[in-house]
Amino acid sequence: MCNLDFAPARYNVLEQNKATVKKFLHQVLSVGDIDATGDYFHIDMVEEVPLPGQGPGLAGLKETLAMLRQAFPDMHWDVEEQMAEDNRVLTRFVWHGTHQGAFLGIPPTQRSVSVSGMVIDRFEGAKIKSTRILMDTLGLMQQLGALP
Template sequence: MDSEVERNKAIVTRFNKEAIEEGRLAAFDELIDDSFINHTAPAGMPRGRDGMIRFILDVLRPAFPDLRVEIYDQVAEGDKVVTRKAFHATHAGTFMGVLATGKTIRFPVIDIVRLGDGKYIEHWGIRDTHSVLQQITQS
């Protein structure tokens, strides 16, 4: 196994656990480069490092404070890691204008991250936000 590839997968796993799941600001500081670009930032969010932090800490985690990340697959080559995962959580705060429902959700995500010197440099993602909205708005 290529040690760089395995190291990159470990960094992405760490980001998912410490930054997304635990909301640790120090993890963002340690794992996202200042030159970071999020190519699929949500509408209205900055595409840089601050936008990633704001989306996770100010949008996602307040709406789903018990958020847990389940990683299903990781495929890596060179400086890129692809992760197929899902967020599991309880809708306990406002998300995209929908007030808390107390419903349990599954939020499917596929991420591609390019790393350099142990940090996130670029991100592309596919989030099934439509599925989440259906889960929290339907009876």
């Protein structure tokens, strides 16, 4: 027999976690409030698939996000789809921006880009403890003219 008393509470946690990811994408990545990153991530968070040169923990994440915002200062992230289970949220996204600053050794091209991807965030309590982002980096490099 199913315990129906548990279902609504669990559903609320899953929805709160999904909302937390959406708020982070908006406030930090789209608006550019890098200092707010700690509102969403534990200080000892783990980036499972870091960008080249990314340092550990919250400090490393904030440095990487600042570099990304400097390279694409007008970037805007849109959530296309989300799924949540247990303490994990999968978010499928698309971000758009104009390459106006150096990015991974590529000087500014002034090209507009559109990059799709997914991120799996694992929560401990109300904050993200680990994250695994998978982006179409090959497509991004082609749009920047770094690859054919």
